[in-house]
Amino acid sequence: MKKILITEFMEQDSVDSISEVFEVIYDPSLHENIESLESQIELVDAVIVRNKTQLNESLLLKAKNLKFVGRLGVGLDNIDTNFCLDNNIFVQPATGMNADSVAEYVIACTLSLLKNIPTSHSGTSTGQWPRTSIKSRELGGKTLGLLGFGVIGKKVSRLAQIFGANVIAYDPFVESSDAENLGVSLTSQEELFNLSDVITIHLPLTIETRDLMNLSSFKKMKKNPIIINSSRGSIVNENDLLIAYKEKFISGFALDVYESEPVKESFYNEITSSMNCILTPHTSGVTVESNIRVSQFIADKTIKFLE
Numbered sequence: 001m002k003k004i005l006i007t008e009f010m011e012q013d014s015v016d017s018i019s020e021v022f023e024v025i026y027d028p029s030l031h032e033n034i035e036s037l038e039s040q041i042e043l044v045d046a047v048i049v050r051n052k053t054q055l056n057e058s059l060l061l062k063a064k065n066l067k068f069v070g071r072l073g074v075g076l077d078n079i080d081t082n083f084c085l086d087n088n089i090f091v092q093p094a095t096g097m098n099a100d101s102v103a104e105y106v107i108a109c110t111l112s113l114l115k116n117i118p119t120s121h122s123g124t125s126t127g128q129w130p131r132t133s134i135k136s137r138e139l140g141g142k143t144l145g146l147l148g149f150g151v152i153g154k155k156v157s158r159l160a161q162i163f164g165a166n167v168i169a170y171d172p173f174v175e176s177s178d179a180e181n182l183g184v185s186l187t188s189q190e191e192l193f194n195l196s197d198v199i200t201i202h203l204p205l206t207i208e209t210r211d212l213m214n215l216s217s218f219k220k221m222k223k224n225p226i227i228i229n230s231s232r233g234s235i236v237n238e239n240d241l242l243i244a245y246k247e248k249f250i251s252g253f254a255l256d257v258y259e260s261e262p263v264k265e266s267f268y269n270e271i272t273s274s275m276n277c278i279l280t281p282h283t284s285g286v287t288v289e290s291n292i293r294v295s296q297f298i299a300d301k302t303i304k305f306l307e
């Protein structure tokens with residue numbers, strides 16, 4: 001009977017659906033125990049991971065029977081995909097399954113930061129009653145710029161348009177007619193920096209996108225935008241982001257992902273309650289609903305592949 005190893009949290013109903021067909025070893029904390037992981041992975045046909053299990057070359061070399069990797073999420077940074085390609089191991093991400101959660105997160109942060117909710121809350125809850133000192137804005141009529149117009153970028157555009165935002169996007173790999181059909185204009189990166197009141201990042205982390213948002217890009221932003229990053233941490237230079245906020249090149253920021261995770265002390269020590277910012281612990285894609293969708297999608301793909 002084929003063997004499946006699951007090294008991180010997966011919804012129990014989905015684990016059960018695989019167990020009906022194959023032998024399953026489910027240990028949600030196995031990613032913490034490298035020695036045990038190395039010995040267990042030797043005999044399995046498939047492994048299912050989230051983002052904590054490092055499927056690097058040295059671990060994959062031990063997995064002599066491995067044919068399938070299921071990723072309970074989208075980013076593949078923790079998987080040596082080149083090794084998998086060269087060794088006929090199929091890698092299946094849960095593409096699109098948490099996109100609605102991320103898109104809602106982006107809109108929640110956009111509205112919250114335009115309305116200065118973080119500082120309004122901290123002022124009110126400490127008795128300052130900042131009724132006239134804090135300016136609140138509407139999303140309607142603003143320009144929202146998307147860096148990356150893939151699955152999540154498209155979902156964000158649809159939600160932002162409902163609020164009356166004008167949506168533009170920078171993505172050289174998308175046909176302009178595809179964007180226009182969704183009411184979105186493709187622009188250059190410079191133009192997007194010039195025009196946007198809100199800039200939200202939906203890119204993969206690559207050599208081109210690493211450090212894309214640095215002081216020189218923040219200085220090009222004409223409308224003191226709000227910056228939202230729910231994609232991958234190292235796309236935004238965290239030091240430069242803090243400088244850009246202090247120098248008022250930007251008017252707020254929301255980060256769900258960081259250069260290193262958990263977020264560095266040297267970064268969060270700089271955050272105060274008087275800043276218009278929101279920090280979350282890489283949870284924008286994680287909701288009760290998306291966990292169920294992601295787990296069942298990977299369970300179905302695993303069964304189909306091995307059958």
Ligand SMILES: NC(=O)c1ccc[n+]([C@@H]2O[C@H](COP(=O)([O-])OP(=O)(O)OC[C@H]3O[C@@H](n4cnc5c(N)ncnc54)[C@H](O)[C@@H]3O)[C@@H](O)[C@H]2O)c1
Nearest residue numbers: 074075148149150151152171173202203204208230231285
């Ligand atoms: N925080 C979370 O919990 C969470 C959840 C899901 C996805 N993500 C991340 O969000 C990001 C976007 O996810 P997605 O599902 O929309 O991906 P996607 O692949 O559908 O879209 C990415 C888009 O970026 C474009 N792109 C690639 N390189 C580019 C470049 N140099 N300049 C401009 N555009 C470029 C591609 O053409 C593509 O359209 C990924 O990094 C993913 O890992 C994070």
